[in-house]
Amino acid sequence: MPVARAESSDSRVIAHIDMDCFYVQVEQRKQPNLRGQPTAVVQYNSWKGGGLIAVSYEARRSGVKRSMRGTEAKQVCPEIQLVQVPVARGKADLGVYRNAGSEVVSILSRKGRCERASIDEVYLDLTESAETMLAELPLDRLESISEEALKSHVLGLDMDGDNAGESVRKWFLRSDADHRDKLLACGALIVAELRLQVLEEAEFTCSAGIAHNKMLAKLASGMNKPAQQTVVPFSSVKKLLEPLPIKKMKQLGGKLGTSLQVDLGVNTVGDLLHFSEEKLQEHYGINTGTWLWNIARGISGDEVESRLLPKSHGAGKTFPGPRALKTSASVEKWLNELCEELSERLLSDLEQNKRIAHTLTLHANAYKLNDLESVNKFPSKSCPLRYGTAKIQEDALNLFHAGLREYVGSNNIKTKGNKCHGWAITGLSISASKIVAIPSGTHSITKYFHNQVQTHTSEKQSNDIFTQDAAHLSSSGNGSYLRLHSMCPQINICAEDARNKHCMPSLNQDEDQNEDASFILKSLDEQHPSFSTVRQKQDGVTQDFLSLSSSGAENGLFLNQKGTKIDFPGEETEHGLKSKEQKGKSYKEKGTPSILRFFGSHGSCSFSNEDHNKMLDDNKASSSADSQVTVNSCSEVVKGKWPQENLLPETSTTLSSQDELSRTAWSYNSDEIDPVTLNELPIEIQAEVRAWLRPQKRANTMKKGSSIVDYFLPTKNS
Numbered sequence: 001m002p003v004a005r006a007e008s009s010d011s012r013v014i015a016h017i018d019m020d021c022f023y024v025q026v027e028q029r030k031q032p033n034l035r036g037q038p039t040a041v042v043q044y045n046s047w048k049g050g051g052l053i054a055v056s057y058e059a060r061r062s063g064v065k066r067s068m069r070g071t072e073a074k075q076v077c078p079e080i081q082l083v084q085v086p087v088a089r090g091k092a093d094l095g096v097y098r099n100a101g102s103e104v105v106s107i108l109s110r111k112g113r114c115e116r117a118s119i120d121e122v123y124l125d126l127t128e129s130a131e132t133m134l135a136e137l138p139l140d141r142l143e144s145i146s147e148e149a150l151k152s153h154v155l156g157l158d159m160d161g162d163n164a165g166e167s168v169r170k171w172f173l174r175s176d177a178d179h180r181d182k183l184l185a186c187g188a189l190i191v192a193e194l195r196l197q198v199l200e201e202a203e204f205t206c207s208a209g210i211a212h213n214k215m216l217a218k219l220a221s222g223m224n225k226p227a228q229q230t231v232v233p234f235s236s237v238k239k240l241l242e243p244l245p246i247k248k249m250k251q252l253g254g255k256l257g258t259s260l261q262v263d264l265g266v267n268t269v270g271d272l273l274h275f276s277e278e279k280l281q282e283h284y285g286i287n288t289g290t291w292l293w294n295i296a297r298g299i300s301g302d303e304v305e306s307r308l309l310p311k312s313h314g315a316g317k318t319f320p321g322p323r324a325l326k327t328s329a330s331v332e333k334w335l336n337e338l339c340e341e342l343s344e345r346l347l348s349d350l351e352q353n354k355r356i357a358h359t360l361t362l363h364a365n366a367y368k369l370n371d372l373e374s375v376n377k378f379p380s381k382s383c384p385l386r387y388g389t390a391k392i393q394e395d396a397l398n399l400f401h402a403g404l405r406e407y408v409g410s411n412n413i414k415t416k417g418n419k420c421h422g423w424a425i426t427g428l429s430i431s432a433s434k435i436v437a438i439p440s441g442t443h444s445i446t447k448y449f450h451n452q453v454q455t456h457t458s459e460k461q462s463n464d465i466f467t468q469d470a471a472h473l474s475s476s477g478n479g480s481y482l483r484l485h486s487m488c489p490q491i492n493i494c495a496e497d498a499r500n501k502h503c504m505p506s507l508n509q510d511e512d513q514n515e516d517a518s519f520i521l522k523s524l525d526e527q528h529p530s531f532s533t534v535r536q537k538q539d540g541v542t543q544d545f546l547s548l549s550s551s552g553a554e555n556g557l558f559l560n561q562k563g564t565k566i567d568f569p570g571e572e573t574e575h576g577l578k579s580k581e582q583k584g585k586s587y588k589e590k591g592t593p594s595i596l597r598f599f600g601s602h603g604s605c606s607f608s609n610e611d612h613n614k615m616l617d618d619n620k621a622s623s624s625a626d627s628q629v630t631v632n633s634c635s636e637v638v639k640g641k642w643p644q645e646n647l648l649p650e651t652s653t654t655l656s657s658q659d660e661l662s663r664t665a666w667s668y669n670s671d672e673i674d675p676v677t678l679n680e681l682p683i684e685i686q687a688e689v690r691a692w693l694r695p696q697k698r699a700n701t702m703k704k705g706s707s708i709v710d711y712f713l714p715t716k717n718s
C-alpha cells in the first residue's frame with residue numbers, strides 16, 4: 001500500500017556547507033605560517049605520534065590519510081607539520097573548534113534558515129532569498145556574476161575545459177531555464193557570496209552543495225573540495241545518484257543496506273530503482289519501503305531546522321588498552337573531570353544563550369576482564385540534570401554505578417577481591433540534553449548560577465548549606481525538582497545527603513518549562529532567606545527587563561546579586577552566538593578574491609573515489625583510539641523524527657550507592673541527542689549511541705505526488 005511521499009516538485013533551495021579540513025584551518029588561523037603547508041592535527045596521546053584527526057589538502061596530496069598516526073604520516077610526508085589538539089583536564093579540549101564553528105555559523109545564517117549540523121557543517125534553506133533575488137533581478141538581466149559563482153560546478157553541464165566559467169555563465173543567464181534551475185542559480189550566487197564572507201571575516205574556506213533538498217545538497221558539497229561549490233540541477237539528480245554504492249547512502253551503511261544487498265541484490269542506488277514501492281514495503285514495512293523508494297529518486301522531505309546552537313553538550317574520553325579504568329576510584333576521577341567540563345559549558349550556555357539543560361546522560365564502554373569479546377553493552381543511564389559541578393559529578397557517578405550494576409549482572413561478573421572488579425572501562429562520556437531557553441524574565445538568574453560555579457570549590461570545601469541548596473535550583477525535572485524541594489522539607493535532607501553521595505535526582509518529568517522562572521525564584525526564597533530581598537529587587541528589574549524587551553531594545557540587562565543592573569554578556573550577534581570581532585570589511589569592497597588562490601596551490605579536485613567514499617561514509621571514524629574524536633556523519637542519523645519504539649533503552653533513575661531507594665523507568669528520546677554533541681564524543685561511544693538511535697522504521701513524513709517520480713520512472717510501480 002503506497003503511503004504519502006515527499007513532493008517531487010521540490011523547488012526549495014537548500015545548501016549544505018562544509019568547512020574544509022576544519023581543525024587544520026583553525027590551527028592555521030592561530031599559526032599563519034602553517035598555511036599552504038602539509039599539516040595535520042593529531043589527538044592528545046602521543047603514542048606513535050598521535051592519531052590524525054584532520055589532514056590538510058596539501059598533506060592529502062602527499063598520501064597522508066586521517067587513519068594514520070603521526071609517525072606514519074611523517075614517513076609518507078616528511079615535511080608534514082603535526083599540531084596537537086589543545087589539551088585541558090588531561091583530555092582533548094575542543095572549545096577552540098567549537099567557537100570557530102559558531103563564528104562561521106553566525107556568518108552563514110545571514111541569508112536564510114540555518115541548521116548547525118555538526119561542529120563544521122551547516123544546512124541553509126535559501127528558498128526565500130533565492131525567490132526574492134529572482135523577483136528583483138531576473139537572471140538574464142544580471143550584469144555581472146562573481147568570479148566565485150562562475151567557478152561553480154553544475155552537475156550535468158557540459159563544462160568546456162578552459163571555458164568552464166563561460167559555460168557556467170551561460171547556465172546562469174539562460175532565459176529559457178526551468179524556474180527551479182533559476183532558483184538554484186540564485187542559490188549558487190548567494191552561497192558564493194556567503195563563502196567569500198566566511199573567508200574574509202573568519203579566514204576559513206568551505207565547500208558547498210546547492211540542491212533542492214538536504215540529502216542532495218550534502219552529497220554535492222563533498223564532490224568538489226576544497227573551497228568549491230557544486231550545484232545539482234533537478235535534471236541531474238538521477239545521474240548523481242544512480243552509480244552510488246547503496247551502502248554509502250546515509251542510513252544505509254548498516255543492517256538495512258546489507259539486507260538490500262543480500263536479500264534484494266541491490267548494490268547501487270540505480271539497482272534500487274528497479275523495485276516498486278510495494279515490493280520495498282513488503283520487505284521493509286510501509287514507512288521504510290516508501291523511504292527507500294523516495295531516496296532512490298532523490299526525494300527527501302527533510303526540513304532545514306532553525307538551529308544555531310547545539311541541542312546538547314557532551315564531554316567524553318576513551319581509555320584504550322592499558323589505560324582502561326578498572327576501579328571505581330579511577331572512574332570517579334575521570335567522571336569528575338568530564339563533569340567539570342560539562343558544567344562549565346552548561347554555565348556558559350546559560351549565560352550566553354539563556355538556556356538550561358534538563359537531562360544528564362552517561363554513556364560508557366566496558367569489557368569483562370579476560371573476555372574482550374564480552375557482548376553485553378554497558379547500559380546508558382539518564383536522569384534529570386541538576387546544575388552545579390558537584391551535583392553533576394554526584395549524579396554522573398550514581399548513573400555510572402547504576403549502569404555498572406546492570407553490566408556486572410548481565411555479564412555474570414564476579415569480583416575477585418578488592419583490587420579486581422572483573423570489569424574495565426574503555427570509554428566514558430557524559431552529556432546534557434533537552435536544552436530549552438529560559439523565559440526572558442529569569443535572565444537575572446544566570447548570574448546566580450554563574451556565581452555558584454565560580455565559587456564552587458570554596459563552597460564545596462566549606463560545606464555551606466547554601467551551596468548545597470543552590471545546586472537544587474537546577475532545572476531538574478523541568479522545575480518539578482525545585483517545586484518539590486520548596487514544598488517538601490525533606491528535600492533538605494536530600495541536600496545534606498548529597499554530601500554523602502546518596503541523593504536522588506528528581507524523578508518527576510513535568511514538561512512545563514515555563515514554570516522554571518517561578519520555581520527558581522520561589523526556591524531561592526525558601527531555601528535561603530537572604531534571597532527574599534534579592535527576589536524583590538529582581539522582580540522590579542525583571543519588569544524593566546521585560547519592558548525593554550518589548551520595546552525592541554533587549555540589551556540583555558540583568559541583575560547581579562545586589563540587584564544592580566549590569567550588561568548581559570554574550571550578545572554579540574543577533575542569534576546570540578559568540579562571534580569573532582567583525583573585521584568590518586565588506587568582501588565586495590575587496591572584489592571577489594579567489595578562494596582557491598587563498599587556499600594554496602592545490603588544483604581543482606575532481607570527484608575522486610576517495611572523496612566520494614569519505615563524504616558518504618556514515619562512520620567517518622578514524623581508527624585511532626584516543627580521547628575526543630569528532631565525526632560529522634552521524635548528524636543525519638539522529639536528526640530524523642522516529643517513532644517511539646526507537647527510544648533509547650529505558651533507563652533507571654540514579655540509585656543511592658548503598659540502598660536501592662527506587663527504580664523508575666524513565667524514557668529518553670533520541671531527538672534529545674544533538675548530532676553536534678554526538679560528534680564530540682569518543683568514537684567508540686559514538687558508534688554505540690548511533691546503533692541505539694538508528695531507526696528501525698522511518699517516520700512517514702512524505703507527502704504524496706511527485707513530478708520527480710514521473711521524471712525518473714514514468715511507471716512508478718515497475
Ligand code: DCP
Nearest residue numbers: 019020021022023053054620621622629630631
Ligand atoms: N574529526 C575528528 N575525528 C574524526 C573525524 C573528524 O576529530 N574521526 C574532526 C576534525 C575535522 C572535523 O572534525 O577537522 C571535521 O571533520 P570532517 O569529516 O568534516 O573533515 P575535515 O573538515 O577535516 O575535512 P574535509 O575537508 O574533508 O571535510
